[in-house]
Amino acid sequence: MTVLEPFGARLRTAMDERGPLCVGIDPHASLLAQWGLNDDVAGLERFSRTVVEAVADRVAVMKPQSAFFERFGSRGIAVLEDVVRQARAAGTLVVMDAKRGDIGSTMAGYAEAYLHKDAPLFSDALTVSPYLGYGSLSPAVALARESGAGLFVLALTSNPEGPEVQHAVRADGRGVGATMLAHLAAENAGEEPLGSFGAVVGATVGDLSSYDLDINGPLLAPGVGAQGATPADLPRVFGAAVRNVVPNVSRGVLRHGPDVSALRTATERLAAEIRNAVGAS
Numbered sequence: 001m002t003v004l005e006p007f008g009a010r011l012r013t014a015m016d017e018r019g020p021l022c023v024g025i026d027p028h029a030s031l032l033a034q035w036g037l038n039d040d041v042a043g044l045e046r047f048s049r050t051v052v053e054a055v056a057d058r059v060a061v062m063k064p065q066s067a068f069f070e071r072f073g074s075r076g077i078a079v080l081e082d083v084v085r086q087a088r089a090a091g092t093l094v095v096m097d098a099k100r101g102d103i104g105s106t107m108a109g110y111a112e113a114y115l116h117k118d119a120p121l122f123s124d125a126l127t128v129s130p131y132l133g134y135g136s137l138s139p140a141v142a143l144a145r146e147s148g149a150g151l152f153v154l155a156l157t158s159n160p161e162g163p164e165v166q167h168a169v170r171a172d173g174r175g176v177g178a179t180m181l182a183h184l185a186a187e188n189a190g191e192e193p194l195g196s197f198g199a200v201v202g203a204t205v206g207d208l209s210s211y212d213l214d215i216n217g218p219l220l221a222p223g224v225g226a227q228g229a230t231p232a233d234l235p236r237v238f239g240a241a242v243r244n245v246v247p248n249v250s251r252g253v254l255r256h257g258p259d260v261s262a263l264r265t266a267t268e269r270l271a272a273e274i275r276n277a278v279g280a281s
């Protein structure tokens with residue numbers, strides 16, 4: 001059985017070689033229509049395969065959004081399994097965006113589904129929600145360590161509704177989002193060159209100067225493109241931690257399809273803008 005290097009190490013290498021951009025695979029019904037595809041399983045399959053063909057050999061990370069596959073039931077999940085396999089075979093790391101979270105005993109089931117090396121949906125990393133308590137994620141942390149996979153824990157999300165929960169202040173005076181970052185820093189302590197337990201921190205969240213983003217792990221940053229953030233915002237928002245930021249762009253790339261070369265051009269332009277912005281920090 002192949003033993004994978006820890007996710008954090010594989011991600012660091014991929015970011016160094018290909019740049020940090022993560023391209024999302026988000027087959028919104030509106031995008032299928034824009035691409036001239038039917039809103040059905042065949043359309044879903046064509047869309048996803050095209051995105052993988054266009055960019056999987058040139059970006060560090062791809063992030064399929066599970067919701068848009070789940071809406072087609074078991075046949076959508078079968079397409080998702082293929083997408084994960086094809087993208088990984090083409091050399092990119094796959095972060096499954098399923099935002100799973102539940103009591104620990106059920107979390108163990110989600111961990112088996114996405115983080116067990118033999119699972120049909122095995123992904124290099126999984127997004128998870130810690131809002132049943134960070135400790136409820138323990139089974140996923142344990143299995144990720146065993147499999148060489150990683151997690152991205154929702155800390156400060158890109159949507160405007162997030163602060164209601166994530167900015168709430170605990171009895172000890174620490175914010176909820178900041179607490180998640182502290183848990184992750186502990187998880188990644190001593191790992192080199194980068195820990196495997198990342199945080200989701202939106203590029204849209206504004207001033208992060210009061211947060212300790214130094215978690216020795218990756219920061220997945222959605223919000224660039226359709227949600228309004230730009231590559232130029234990254235150094236301002238993330239400061240010194242920008243080195244570990246993986247900016248995700250979904251609609252901002254996908255709207256250039258279905259033409260493969262147009263998708264590639266858009267991806268490469270964005271990747272260059274991000275490299276320039278991050279290098280300038």
Ligand SMILES: O=c1ccn([C@@H]2O[C@H](COP(=O)(O)O)[C@@H](O)[C@H]2O)c(=O)[nH]1
Nearest residue numbers: 065157158159202222226227249250251
């Ligand atoms: O805080 C978060 C966490 C996850 N997302 C996901 O990222 C993409 C963003 O898509 P865009 O089209 O680039 O806006 C999408 O899959 C979200 O579910 C996020 O946006 N914010």
